[in-house]
Amino acid sequence: MSTFRLKANWQALAAIALSVISLFAMPDQDPGRIAIIAILANLLIAIIASLINPVTRLSIWALGLATHVTAFALLIALSSFEGTAGWSYFAALAACWLMAWRLVTLLSNGSEHSSASRLNGLLIPALFGLWLLILWEAIVRGAGIPFVLLPPPSAIGAKILTSVPLLAADFRQTVLKAVLFGFVVGSGAGLLVAILADRYKFLANGLLPIGNMVSALPIIGIAPIMVIWFGFDWQSKAAVVIVMTFFPMLVNTIAGLSASGNMERDLMRTYGSGYWASLFKLRLPAAMPFVFNALKINSTLAMIGAIVSEFFGTPVVGMGFRISTEVGRMNLDMVWAEIALAAVVGSLFYGALALLERFTTFWHPSYRRP
Amino acid sequence: MRNDGGKIIPVLSILALLVVAWYFAAYAMNAPFQRDLNRRTGTEVTTSQFVAQTMAQPKPTMPAPHQVAENLWKNVFTVKPTSRRSLVYHAGVTLSSTVLGFLMGTLLGVVIAVGIVHVPALDKSLLPWIITSQTIPMLAVAPMIIVILAAVNVTGLLPKALISTYLSFFPVVVGMVKGLRSPEVTHLDMMRTYNSSAWNTFWKLRVPASVPLFFTSMKVAVAASLVGAIVGELPTGAVAGIGSKLLAGSYYSQTIDIWAALIAGSVVAILLVTLVDFTSRFVTRSMGAQPR
Numbered sequence: 001m002s003t004f005r006l007k008a009n010w011q012a013l014a015a016i017a018l019s020v021i022s023l024f025a026m027p028d029q030d031p032g033r034i035a036i037i038a039i040l041a042n043l044l045i046a047i048i049a050s051l052i053n054p055v056t057r058l059s060i061w062a063l064g065l066a067t068h069v070t071a072f073a074l075l076i077a078l079s080s081f082e083g084t085a086g087w088s089y090f091a092a093l094a095a096c097w098l099m100a101w102r103l104v105t106l107l108s109n110g111s112e113h114s115s116a117s118r119l120n121g122l123l124i125p126a127l128f129g130l131w132l133l134i135l136w137e138a139i140v141r142g143a144g145i146p147f148v149l150l151p152p153p154s155a156i157g158a159k160i161l162t163s164v165p166l167l168a169a170d171f172r173q174t175v176l177k178a179v180l181f182g183f184v185v186g187s188g189a190g191l192l193v194a195i196l197a198d199r200y201k202f203l204a205n206g207l208l209p210i211g212n213m214v215s216a217l218p219i220i221g222i223a224p225i226m227v228i229w230f231g232f233d234w235q236s237k238a239a240v241v242i243v244m245t246f247f248p249m250l251v252n253t254i255a256g257l258s259a260s261g262n263m264e265r266d267l268m269r270t271y272g273s274g275y276w277a278s279l280f281k282l283r284l285p286a287a288m289p290f291v292f293n294a295l296k297i298n299s300t301l302a303m304i305g306a307i308v309s310e311f312f313g314t315p316v317v318g319m320g321f322r323i324s325t326e327v328g329r330m331n332l333d334m335v336w337a338e339i340a341l342a343a344v345v346g347s348l349f350y351g352a353l354a355l356l357e358r359f360t361t362f363w364h365p366s367y368r369r370p
Numbered sequence: 371m372r373n374d375g376g377k378i379i380p381v382l383s384i385l386a387l388l389v390v391a392w393y394f395a396a397y398a399m400n401a402p403f404q405r406d407l408n409r410r411t412g413t414e415v416t417t418s419q420f421v422a423q424t425m426a427q428p429k430p431t432m433p434a435p436h437q438v439a440e441n442l443w444k445n446v447f448t449v450k451p452t453s454r455r456s457l458v459y460h461a462g463v464t465l466s467s468t469v470l471g472f473l474m475g476t477l478l479g480v481v482i483a484v485g486i487v488h489v490p491a492l493d494k495s496l497l498p499w500i501i502t503s504q505t506i507p508m509l510a511v512a513p514m515i516i517v518i519l520a521a522v523n524v525t526g527l528l529p530k531a532l533i534s535t536y537l538s539f540f541p542v543v544v545g546m547v548k549g550l551r552s553p554e555v556t557h558l559d560m561m562r563t564y565n566s567s568a569w570n571t572f573w574k575l576r577v578p579a580s581v582p583l584f585f586t587s588m589k590v591a592v593a594a595s596l597v598g599a600i601v602g603e604l605p606t607g608a609v610a611g612i613g614s615k616l617l618a619g620s621y622y623s624q625t626i627d628i629w630a631a632l633i634a635g636s637v638v639a640i641l642l643v644t645l646v647d648f649t650s651r652f653v654t655r656s657m658g659a660q661p662r
Contacts, residue, residue: 105490108495124498202380205377206377224619308509312604312617339511
């Protein structure tokens with residue numbers, strides 16, 4: 001084994017300075033004092049691990065483990081610092097966060113060469129998300145920020161667990177009815193009109209500038225009109241979603257249908273294939289990357305359209321309805337629970353489309369391995 | 371630019387078709403109510419009178435284009451722009467928070483993008499989250515931000531502008547990261563042979579290379595920030611702005627007002643995008659780009 005030396009890095013130096021501050025600003029009461037000492041002891045291990053040179057897999061593991069044990073201790077210690085955390089606690093928190101930063105730096109430097117780069121590609125963002133939650137929880141609870149301003153993630157998690165039936169009902173109303181119906185009909189109509197516009201150039205020349213312009217307009221504003229036309233239930237929300245998703249699909253598909261090259265089209269012609277055969281066997285498949293681009297844009301637009309339309313009137317169920325009423329009643333944990341649900345649904349929706357794209361357009365150059 | 375001449379006729383004819391369809395829809399959608407009303411009041415009308423009646427209801431299901439135009443004319447040109455009845459006043463309120471939010475969002479987006487391009491740890495940890503966050507319905511947060519900020523006594527322009535900031539910085543980050551990374555490897559190598567510092571490489575190569583993508587993402591961002599401003603006006607209890615006009619219209623079923631507000635919002639959107647487009651052309655041309 002080669003000899004280990006210690007090599008300074010700025011995160012470690014800053015963490016040492018912060019630990020010293022934390023030690024000197026120690027609280028007077030016993031539970032707090034013990035907690036801080038335990039935290040600082042763990043932190044010391046992390047700092048030493050971060051100083052080891054050359055960096056090995058073992059030292060990174062030690063740094064990661066010690067950092068997150070410290071973070072865990074910091075969260076446990078919150079119970080004795082509820083709203084009263086002072087310099088000592090926050091200095092320790094900042095030092096711990098710097099160690100996490102060091103960890104991410106080491107991981108992202110190492111990932112260029114190591115075979116585990118794909119794992120790192122997941123691990124680094126996951127660490128970032130985790131630290132976002134840790135800092136949120138620690139700062140909100142430690143500094144005693146009022147619940148109505150920003151509830152801590154633990155309270156939001158607890159609220160999610162206790163209101164599963166309510167969330168499920170909102171999910172059914174907003175996502176399964178308004179979003180899915182609107183998304184399918186709007187995107188489908190956009191695709192069909194695009195094929196039609198591709199056939200008759202006059203239509204394409206007229207629709208493309210209009211479609212491009214409409215993408216800049218605040219279409220969401222038609223929500224009150226749709227509520228007047230189609231009533232308070234999900235049909236009016238689906239109508240908004242249809243209008244919002246129609247134009248991106250139209251514009252993208254028209255662009256996609258002209259994506260196949262002249263060589264390929266000539267080849268189809270030498271095969272003696274007619275319009276329909278070359279549409280289905282060449283041009284639509286070639287347009288698929290564009291279609292999926294539109295579908296991905298539409299997945300976000302559909303969620304936004306359905307949720308915001310519910311601000312204009314809805315039966316007493318739905319994600320947008322819940323958000324606007326619970327905000328009014330200052331039940332911010334419920335609002336955050338809905339936002340978390342919307343975030344998860346939005347990401348899954350997008351992820352599912354990305355996966356489907358991967359299987360449909362497997363031939364596309366962007367998936368080639370270098 | 372060359373093709374514009376060939377597109378005016380198709381665009382105009384499709385727009386004309388839309389107006390005709392709009393008139394038909396106005397007749398068809400208002401007719402049941404009017405027929406019912408006439409039966410109850412016992413009024414006998416000829417067909418042409420009936421058609422005229424469907425287009426002159428005070429609260430129609432579907433206002434006819436000329437009703438909306440009349441309302442727009444009345445609220446834009448005959449009322450003083452400072453009056454609360456004026457659409458110019460409401461559009462101005464929305465425009466001011468849109469522009470403020472757009473500027474803050476663009477600045478924030480550029481700063482984050484510069485950070486992502488230069489700090490590998492940020493690139494690996496932050497960028498995936500920024501991309502994921504685009505899949506999340508951000509607007510859902512809008513009412514909460516307004517209420518939270520109102521609770522700490524921040525009201526007026528800033529909360530709405532913050533929502534616009536929130537919506538507009540994502541496109542700018544993504545566009546700028548792409549733009550700042552767009553210089554080819556050979557160009558970066560050349561800067562290295564000049565022994566150019568990171569600072570010089572940034573200002574003399576990366577920034578000029580990012581300009582086209584910067585403006586493209588600004589166009590998306592300005593449209594998003596207008597939507598943010600409008601939605602931000604919804605939970606403030608309908609005080610002022612295009613969003614509050616929409617909400618008030620939907621409360622009192624003032625459909626003509628809703629349509630007029632919608633058109634005012636669209637005009638603002640087109641103005642903003644055109645302005646960005648204009649700036650983009652001016653800047654790229656003065657940087658020596660070939661006019662397309």
